Amino acid sequence: MYSFKNDYSEGAHPNILRALAESNNVQQSGYGDDMFTTQATDLIRRKLKNQQAAVHLVSGGTQANLTVISSVLKPYESVVSAATGHINHHETGAIEATGVRIEAIATEDGKLSPELINAFLETVEQVHMRLPRMVYISQSTEVGTHYMKEELIALWNFCRRRDLYLFMDGARLASGLDASDMQFSDLGKYTDVFYIGGTKNGALLGEAIVINNPDLQKDFSYNLKMRGALLAKGRLLGIQFTELFKDNLYFAIGAHLNKTASRLAEAFHQNGYDFLTPSRTNQIFPILPYAVIEKLRENYDFYIWKKIDSQNAAIRLVTSWATQESVLLKFIQDLKACSAGSNRV
Amino acid sequence: MYSFKNDYSEGAHPNILRALAESNNVQQSGYGDDMFTTQATDLIRRKLKNQQAAVHLVSGGTQANLTVISSVLKPYESVVSAATGHINHHETGAIEATGVRIEAIATEDGKLSPELINAFLETVEQVHMRLPRMVYISQSTEVGTHYMKEELIALWNFCRRRDLYLFMDGARLASGLDASDMQFSDLGKYTDVFYIGGTKNGALLGEAIVINNPDLQKDFSYNLKMRGALLAKGRLLGIQFTELFKDNLYFAIGAHLNKTASRLAEAFHQNGYDFLTPSRTNQIFPILPYAVIEKLRENYDFYIWKKIDSQNAAIRLVTSWATQESVLLKFIQDLKACSAGSNRV
Amino acid sequence: MYSFKNDYSEGAHPNILRALAESNNVQQSGYGDDMFTTQATDLIRRKLKNQQAAVHLVSGGTQANLTVISSVLKPYESVVSAATGHINHHETGAIEATGVRIEAIATEDGKLSPELINAFLETVEQVHMRLPRMVYISQSTEVGTHYMKEELIALWNFCRRRDLYLFMDGARLASGLDASDMQFSDLGKYTDVFYIGGTKNGALLGEAIVINNPDLQKDFSYNLKMRGALLAKGRLLGIQFTELFKDNLYFAIGAHLNKTASRLAEAFHQNGYDFLTPSRTNQIFPILPYAVIEKLRENYDFYIWKKIDSQNAAIRLVTSWATQESVLLKFIQDLKACSAGSNRV
Amino acid sequence: MYSFKNDYSEGAHPNILRALAESNNVQQSGYGDDMFTTQATDLIRRKLKNQQAAVHLVSGGTQANLTVISSVLKPYESVVSAATGHINHHETGAIEATGVRIEAIATEDGKLSPELINAFLETVEQVHMRLPRMVYISQSTEVGTHYMKEELIALWNFCRRRDLYLFMDGARLASGLDASDMQFSDLGKYTDVFYIGGTKNGALLGEAIVINNPDLQKDFSYNLKMRGALLAKGRLLGIQFTELFKDNLYFAIGAHLNKTASRLAEAFHQNGYDFLTPSRTNQIFPILPYAVIEKLRENYDFYIWKKIDSQNAAIRLVTSWATQESVLLKFIQDLKACSAGSNRV
Incomplete structure (x- = not known):
């Protein structure tokens, strides 16, 4: 049984384990005041071309989202998100638990645009509704799509005009950047805050705000x-982000994630299947007859994402830093075999 | 420069790094639904002799404290803590950030007793004050002291009678248990909730609630x-607690922590110094003339804990899982040399 | 200029002012421990035919909503509401400010049903989404509609089966009950909690939870x-609810509210206008050409509720305990005159 | 039985009831957008000699405290209060419920000073403790004492230097100002925020922030x-503060409160009793033998505030806007009679 359920099924990239072992006996101060965190911060700032950026390493994505949003907004302000946004859909109300209201916007493809946000803002009534003050987007999105550079700039300019902060959730940033024409350094120019996902991109854990x-x-x-x-042994996060950024490992992982996913997507396409969303990132959502899904599940683990009709459902396959060529080849072969015998609609 | 500032200056016990490397490519489900977390849970339950205990692995101590306290108490209830308790003194109001009030009790030695709690309860007025519903204690305490088994049982019985939950913060549990006549399995009998500190006892990070x-x-x-x-790669915590508990490594580390600290304490004693608190755990608080402190600081890093008078201050020295014999010998030698030349009071 | 903007434009029913004056010098204990609050509680329990009901008097509707919801739900639970529900739409995130998430359901007419709630429940994923635990409905609703008795019983039975609490917002309960076949005593049987609106039904302020x-x-x-x-002079609320309930004044006000509104509705109907919602309560939403709206605004104040198209908009008219016959006659006359000259669509 | 338990045992000053009746049928907008609130605001600004002050009318003191403190402070900041301060002692953790931590300072007389605050600030550690950002004081205090003008100015200057906001709780401001050499207009100069108590000074309810x-x-x-x-019928608050401030009624009530209390205090003094605190406000705390207390309780209601020893306790007597000469004379006579027969210590 091989799992395509998510991009956090395995441990860490080997470089990270090696660095942890090598540094193990070096004494360092706690709570982020260690030389590894300083190194990681310097590397990120340099690649971002923003020496003034503040970098903070935390354990996970929900933690990154809730610490950022709750510290930026005043109690009576709110954050605007796509209804499918992770903060709205999949964080057990972590944002609301800090007292913040999420204004959820229905979207076609998991992406916000100035038009969608503006349409919402026109309905806001003073005093009796929260004051929207932040826009939350994900790169890549929770449904596999991504923002192109001009889309980001359009959002950024809109936010500037309307006195909104722009916050990008980068839990899957490596994949998102690889799929987009956006450069890493654009994030230093066109967002107020963002975070760099580690957990889903080869780290044991960790996100860099x-x-x-x-x-x-x-x-x-x-x-x-x-x-x-704030981890006592902040070094654990510093070491990992240093490894991810020192030789552009992070971007190499992003390329690997998307290349392996596109190999799978291509196979679905060749077997005549359609997709729920036009993803070029490491999450793909092919629509399959239940019969094919059942056969695939004999050897592969994945989520059934959405029922389409009585015959078909969209599934989600996710590739990781550890997804290997041999697995891809085997899956492609199995898919072909399953599909041959199915009554495709 | 050698640091005795805290017990989280180094990385992890070698067994842990080895286990992380060996398990790295095994695919596992996320969010605590992995076989390593199951193993750790089983080990802890077995040693606790409580098969019904629920075990949850989290990243750090403040996180453990805030998730436990905020989920147990109703909004209008409060938690009683020693004023020196970590939740009251050193967690940036993490508990209050969840809406909970801490009732801080002044103590002599960082320890609560039925008498101290009862004296507070007698001042509580209905409706206009919070309803106290939980007692928070630390084993070992933030000032190096520890609870003996009969003290725990007395607190437990008092809490039962007064409809209070008893919660033990075990950030330094390995050291606390080693210093006490209390058994690990007593924690399964005489607390409602407790947590087993990993970060300060040889793990990279992690506490087991x-x-x-x-x-x-x-x-x-x-x-x-x-x-x-809730970490996506919950395996990282499961692997560590499996290592810590599978061959009683956790308790061996506790013994090491206290033995190394007592070697230091003995040296201070032999050189004629007194202590701020009567610690038998891995935090000791000798009182030294400033001149001696200054000389020691040339080669050692530690906190000056409390000014005693114009001539003397208490310092804090903490030993860790990684503290070595050679360091102890060198320190003892240096202390003797420093002390010889000082004007001891 | 006469205002139909809302049902809180005037002071209190004369009986209330008289009772306040008469009781002014009587000394009473504070914080709800006064004889007037006891009287009001007894009257409400008796009419509710539920001697075990707990009654608490508070200042306003948002306060009633937030104190009830935040005290009933555990931190990780959520409340299900129509998107148009007051807690979701018009309380500046008061519920979220207490850490609670609202699950907003789109509806046709501002009313929830077992089918709508069930469709939402089927999308809920364990641990990664809040646990829905309460259903919030308003009688009458924010868009002028109301629940019939069988609808309430269906919701109640559904909530019992699905382990959900049923909470009814009665900010406009007098009007809602008068429009429905539901009896006041049904509220004691088919809700877990509800509140009796005072502010919009003739009191100076106050809601009875x-x-x-x-x-x-x-x-x-x-x-x-x-x-x-919790008001120090809780007597102020006790006196008012005693007046409202001692001679069925509350229900008489409900009848007045609806009768006056239906007079207005009838006039719109006779002049050939349609309505945004089929309201039989004291809020009506006729759809008028902008030209008519402008003429009416010369003498009347009201909200333009929703743009329908380039020619027409729905307005909201609300009657109050103080709306007089003479005003109705004048308005009906003015409406006829305005309409005569307009290009109706 | 006559009650000296508190200053909110009766209804409202007759002027207020008259104004409510006279204005009852005037239609006004809701939520503070009414002409009475505008009048009250203008009067308060004028007497304060601060035309730029923002004035907001709310229902009660705890509400005033929690809305002010939670809106001024950032999540990680804290408010410094005397341990006896109302927010710390008697508001059921209302401040903590908004996520704010209170730093409670022990005092002799319920009053903070630059020295006391500074001693606390010196113990604050960065990041691991909250950042103190506001000082909360009460005029008069919860134990009957008051601040003189130079004490307020000293606190104000200290707060300016140390980047702290100064907030004054004026639940008993009428009495506090009358006892002090401080002018009402000084509050516009030497505080960042304060509130004017209505509930305890002759209003039905209401505090002006x-x-x-x-x-x-x-x-x-x-x-x-x-x-x-935010009350829907904000007019209820506007009318009351207009009455309280239009002919200096508020200050006249303050004088009455203190004069009646001092009459009582003088009687205790003449009968040879001492006091718990040196109060010149409308709360006095005489220390009496239990035998005398018991006799007084036959005809008067009051709190036994604090046990002094096996023979004596401090009681609290509070006068109100409604306390009459005849009651004072009767009480003084009764006290003399009780005292004559007691074994005074």
């Missing part, structure tokens, strides 16, 4: 400590 | 996810 | 005090 | 609505 907007940087560590997000 | 009281077990995972405390 | 479910009654006053909802 | 600091004024109404503190 990057605060570009100087107004939002002050005292941020207090928020981390207060939310239980 | 153990919920003995069945009433408090239901749906606890929702709280973890909601507070950003 | 009624907790039928004994499990939800314990320690509720603590929550009130903690949220700033 | 005054925000002097322009940085703290923006969007405050959103916070009120979000916390359930």
Whole structure:
């Protein structure tokens, strides 16, 4: 049984394990005040071409989202998100638990646009509704799509005009950037805050929050400590992000994620299947007859994402830093065999 | 420069790194639904002699404290803690950030007793004050002291009678248990909830929350996810706690922590110094003339804990799983040399 | 200029002012421990035919909603509401400010049904989404519609089966009950909690929270005090609810509200206008050409509720306890005159 | 039985009831957008000699405290209060319920000073403790004492230097100002925010929050609505504060409160009793033998505040806007009679 359920089924990229072993006996200060965190911060700033960015390493994506959003917004302000956005759909109300309201916008493809946001803003009534103050987007999105550079710039300009902060969730940033024409350094220019996902991109755990907007940087560590997000052995995160960024390993992993996923997507396409969303990232959502799904499940583990009709459902396949060529070849062969015998609609 | 600042200056016990490397390519489900977490849970339950205990692995101590306390208490209830308790003194109001009030009790030695709690309860007025519903204690305490078994049982019985939950913070549990006549299995009998510290006892990170009281077990995972405390790669925590508990490594580390600290304490004693608290754990607080402190600081890093008078201050020295014999010998030698030349009071 | 903007434009029913004056010098205990609050509680319980109901008097509707919801739900649970529900649409995120997530359901007419709730429940994923635990409905709804008795019973039975609490917002309960075949005493049988609106039904201020479910009654006053909802001079609320319930004044006001609104509705109907919703309560939403709206605005104040197309919009007219016959006659005359000259579509 | 338990045992000053009756049928907009609230605001600003002050009327003191503090502080900041301060002692953790931590300082007389605050600030550690950002004081205090003008100025200057906001709780401001050499207009100069208590000074309910600091004024109404503190019939508050301030009724009530209390205090003094605190406000705390207390309780209701020893306790007597000369004379006579027969210590 091989799992395509997600991109966090395996451990860490070998470089990370090696670095952890090598540094194990070096004494360092705690709570992020260690030389590895400093190295990681320097590397990220350099690649971002923003020496003033504040970098904070935390354990996970929900933690990154909740610490950022709850520290940026005033109690009576709200954050605008696609209804499919991770904060709205899959974080057990972590944002609301900090007192913040999410304004959920229905979208076609998991992506927000100035038009969608503006249509919502026109319905907002003073005092009796929250004051929207932040826009939350994900790169790549929770449904496999991604933002192109001009889409990001359009959102950024809109947010500037309307006094909104722009926050990008980068839980799957390696894949998102690889799929897009956007450069990593664009994130330093066209967002107020974003985070660089580690957990889903080869780390044992960890996300790097990057605060570009100087107004939002002050005292941020207090928020981390207060939310239980400041690790005593911060070195564990510093070492990992140093490895991911020192030889562009992060971007290489992003390319691997998308290349392996596109190999799978191509196979579905060749067998005549359609997709729920036009994904070029490491999450693909082919639509298959239940009969094919059942056969595939004999050897592969994955989520059935959405029922389409009585005959078909969309499944989700996700590739990881560890997905190997041999697995792809075997899957493609199995898919062909399954599909041959099915009554495709 | 050698650091005695804390017990999280180094990486992880070698067994842990080895286990992480060996398991790295095994695919596992996320969010705690992996075989390593199951193994760790089984080991902990067995040693606890409580098969019904719920075990949840989280990243850090503040996270453990805030998820437990905020999920057990109703909004209008409060938790009673020593004023020196970690939740009251050193967690940036993490508990209050979840809406909970801490009732801080002044103590002599960082320890609560039925008498101290009762004296507070007698001042509580209905409706206009919170309803105290939980007692929080630390084993070992933040000032190096520890609870003996009969003290724990007395607290437990008092809490039962007064409808209070008893929660033990075990950030330094290995050291606390080693110093006490309390057995690990006593924690399964005489607390409602406690947690087993990993970070300060040889793990890279991680604390194991153990919920003995069945009433408090239901749906606890929702709280973890909601507070950003549920790691996608939960395996990272499962592997570590499996290592710590499979050959009693955890207890061996506890013994090492206290033995090394007592070697240091003995040296201070022999050189004629007194202590701020009567610690038998891995945190000791000798009182030294500033001149001696300054000389020691040339080669050692540690906190100056409390000014005693114009001539003397208490310092804090902490030993870790990695503290070596050679370092102890060197320190003892240096202390003797420093002390010889000082004007001891 | 006469205002039909809302049902809280005037002061209080004369009986209330008289009772306040008469009782002014009587000394009473504070914080709800006064004889007037006891009287009001007894009257409400008697009319409800539920002697075990807990009754708590608070200042306003948002306060009633937030104290009830935040005290009933555990942190990781959520409340299901129509998207148009007051808690979701018009309370500035008051519910989220207490950490609770609202699951907003799109509806045709502002009303929830077992089918709508069930469709949502089927999408809920364990641990990664909140656990829905309460259903919130309004009688009458925010768009002027109301629940019939069998609809309430269907919701009640559904909630019992699915382990959901049923909470009814009665900010406009007098009007809602008058429009429905539901009896006041049905609220004691088919809800876990509800509140009786005073502010919009002739009181200066005040809502009476009624907790039928004994499990939800314990320690509720603590929550009130903690949220700033416990008035020192609780007598002010007790006196008002005593007046409203002692001679069925509350129900008489409900009849007046609906009768006056239906007079207006009838006039719109006779002049050939349609309505946004089929309201029989004290809020009506006729659809008028902008030209007619403009003429009416010369003498009347009201909200333009929703743009229908380039020619027409729905307005909202609300009657109050103080709406007089002479005003109705004048408005009906004016409407006829306005309509005569307009290009009706 | 006559009650000296508190200053909210009766209804409202007759002027207020008269104004409510006279204005009852005037239609006004809701939520504070009415002409009475505008009048009250203008009167308060004028007497304060601060035309830029923002004035917001709310229902009660706990509500005033929690809306102010939670809207001014960032999540990781804290408020410094005397341990006896109302927010720390008697509000059921209302402040903590909004996520804010209170730093409670032990005092002799319920009053904070630059020295006491500074001693606390010196113990604050970065990141691991909250950042203190506001000082909360009460005028008069919860133990009957009051601040003189130079004490307020000293606190104000200290707060300016240390980047702290100064917030004054004026639940008993009428009495506090009358006892002090401080002018009402000083509050516009030497506080960032304060509130004018209505409930304990002759109103049915209501406190007027005054925000002097322009940085703290923006969007405050959103916070009120979000916390359930914005009354639909805001006119009820506007009318009352207009009455209280239009002919200096508020200050006349303050004088009455203190004069009646001092009459009582003088009687205790003449009968040879001592006091728990040196109060010149409308709360006095005489220390009496239990025998005398018991006799007084036959005809008077009051709190036994604090046990002094096996023979004596301090009681609390509070006068109100409604306390009459005849009652004072009767009490003084009764006290003399009781005392004559007691074994005074």
